Amino acid sequence: MPATISSLEKHYEVIIVGAGIQGLCAAHTFLSINPSVSLLIVDNESSVGGTWSKRRTFPGLYANNLQGFFEFSDYPMLDANVGVTPRGTISGEAASTYLENYADAFKLTHLILFKTKVVRATNTDDDESKAWSLDLVSVNSKDKRGTVTCSKLVVATGQTSTPWYPEFVGSFKKPAIHTANFGSDSPAILEDKSINRVSVIGGGKSAHDAVFALINAGKQVNWILRKTGRGGTWMANSFPQLGPFSVWLEGLLMTRPLSWFGACPWSEGDGFGWARYFLHRTSAGRFITRNYFANMSKSTIEQSGVDKQEKTKQLIPKETLQWYGGQAAILHYGQDFYELTEKAGVNIITANITNAEADALILDDGQRIEDDAVIYATGYKFGPSFPLEPEAKRATWGVPLDSSSPDEKQFQSLEERADAELFASFPELRLGPKYPEREPELGPWRLWRFIAPPSQVPTTNRNLAFLTNVETYQNVLKAELVSLWSYAYLYDELNVQPGSANEVMYEATLWSRFGKWRCPMGSQGKTGDTFHDNLPYYDLLLRDLGLKTWRKGWGVFGEVFGGWYELKDYKGIVQEWMARRESDAVPAKGQISL
Structure with a gap:
């Protein structure tokens, strides 16, 4: 492992920023394909894991996945000795240890420069072999700085890298932390006997985790959800009842028939266009689709127990699952979470916070919440975690822009064209709920396949890829497919020929508007967001790689009735692609290789 910034080599072929699930997987994939590639991983934590690094985990934190989906296909979790049982829950500590063991098993740890931030990354057209220059600084000492160059830059900092805070954050002067730092900073609140009452702001999974931890620490909790916000998130059981059967939710979302309810522009070519046409473009099909999501939502609410307590009814999501992406979470608390909050006297408040004073939060109904500490479960910023220069290239790279800038406004005609196409293909989209825009000051990511900068796609000078700009419910599986796709993309080995830069940008805009x-x-x-749309997305990546997408066998019958897709269905995907690449390189009999 590089000891300091000053001990680094000056140039690497590939630099990966981020040592979480995606960054580790990308490094392993790249080295599996080309063991001689010079590669560096940069991360600002002191251990691997990203969201699951040692600093960010805490007692009571569990992954949304059970054993079987939270693991790499070539490194089974049951063999990693982290205390996880078959189909068992995965604690934050187990997840962190598993990723550390994975990094050690595939000799990645010594490639990681820990406790280091990328201050900026600058692209130059002067030398393709040194396309990027990265300014680095040590997290522990701002005096320790350095610069390295690379031929290809792979950004694997996830959507939980940069915390988002409300505007009033600086006004409250008592202890306050964001859930991004709950693992490292919460003991100062949980263990302080002088802190009795704590406000938790937000309704996502991290808010649920914080409330659970505070209850167990004996604190009184004011749980505040914005009146104009999206309310509580969907919290489901891992094994919900489907009629007389108990089914594994994660697996259910990876069945081919359920993917038909996910209307998306990337599903074309999966062989089931006829089913989607009926479900999304006919009146009868749209009626069935609406009722499917309504019934699924109703069942999830009833089985979770959120509607059994009068106060916790405020946590019921405001819309059906039809209008959410990958934000649904799993109830992994070992007891009835909602009954616990009722018994603990958690005060759930639906109101907007208009201001904050040194010792109080001011609500729009006039209430003053004078608590001893605040937990911000307010989510994360969508933009890149470090600046990409020069600024003039950001629009063509698909990086989020200032929404008031001329560069962002130039996309208006593309967006109008995309909306017209989407509403014609998926009429139900017109009827979706309207809520205040998240981060209105910032435009969206516009990436080809949610990964590649549009301006580089039609060229052979591909030197930049973003690997964590699509949210799915199967992050480890997604990491494997995205890593392989990105290698093939960066080295111009995809089995697809993109159009012009304008055509690529339009597709990226279409997906963003969707x-x-x-x-x-x-x-x-x-950013990219899938729920029922994830399996078609994986299919598309496989088609781009020239690999089969129907992997159950028995043709249509196997796809419809062969059960859900699991990691075993994709095991050996790197070797499968390498074998296809070799066979394509061997000339057919009678041909001459030039």
Whole structure:
């Protein structure tokens, strides 16, 4: 492992920023394909894992996945000795240890420069071999700085990298932390006997986790959800009842028939266009689709227990699951969470916070919440975690822009064209709920396949990829497919020929606008967001790689009745792609290789 910034080599072929699930997977994939590539991973934490690094985990934190989906296909969690049982829950500590073991098993740890931030990344056209220059600074000492160059830059900092705070954050002078730092900073609140009452702001999974921890620490909690916000998030059981059967929710979302309810522009070519046409473009099909999501939502609410207590009814999501993306979470608390909040006297408040004073939060109904501490469960920023220069290239790279800038406004005609196409293909999108825009000061990501800068796609000078700009419910599986796709993309080995830069930008805009209308309760198109749309997305990546997408066998029958897709269905995908690449390189009999 590089000891300091000063001990680094001056140039690497590939630099990966981020040592979480995606960054580790990308490094392993790249090295599996080309062991000789010079590679560096940069991360600002002191251990691997990103969201699951040691600093960010805490007792009571569990992954949304059970064993079987939170693991790499070539490194089974049951073999990693982290205390997880078959189909068992995965604690934050187990997840962190698993990722550390994964990094050690594939000899990645020594490639990681820990406790280091990328201050900026600058692109130059002068030398393709040194396309990017990264300014680095040590987290522990601002005096320790350095610069390295690379041929290809892979950004694997996730959507939970940069905390978002409300405007009034600086006004409250008592202890306050964001849930991004709950693992490292919460003991100062949980263990302080002088802190009795704590406000939690937000309705997502991190808010639920914080409330659970505070209850167990004996604190009184004011849980505040914005009146104009999206309310509580969907919290479901891992094994909901479906008629007389108990089914694994994660697996259910990876069945082919359920993917038909996910209307998306990237589903074309999966072989089931006829089903989607009926469900999304006919009156009868749209009626069935609306009722499917309504019934699914009703069942989730009833089985979770959120509607059994009068106060916790405020946590019921405001819209059906039809209008959410990958934000749904799992109830992994070992007891009835909502009954616990009722018994603990958690005060759930639905109101907007208009201001804050040194010792109080001021609500729009006139209430003053004078608590001893505040937990901000307010989510994360959508933009890149470090500046990409020069600024003039950001628009063509698909990076979020200032919404008032001329560069952002130039996309208006593309967006109008995309909306017309989407509403014609998926009429139901017109009827979606309208909620205030998240981060209105910032435009969306516009990336080809949610990964690639549009201006680089039609060229052979591909030196930049963003790997974490699509949210799915199967982050580890997604990491494997995105990592392989990104290698093939960066080295111009995809099995697809993109159009012009304008055509690529239009497709990226189309996908972004789809997210705006399809996920108004999710990321609103600011970044990729899938729920029932994830399996078609994986299919598309496989088609781009020239690999088969129907992997169950038995043709249509296997796809419809062969059960859900699991990691085992994709095991060995890197070797499969490498074998296809080799076979394509071997000339057919009678041909001459030039």
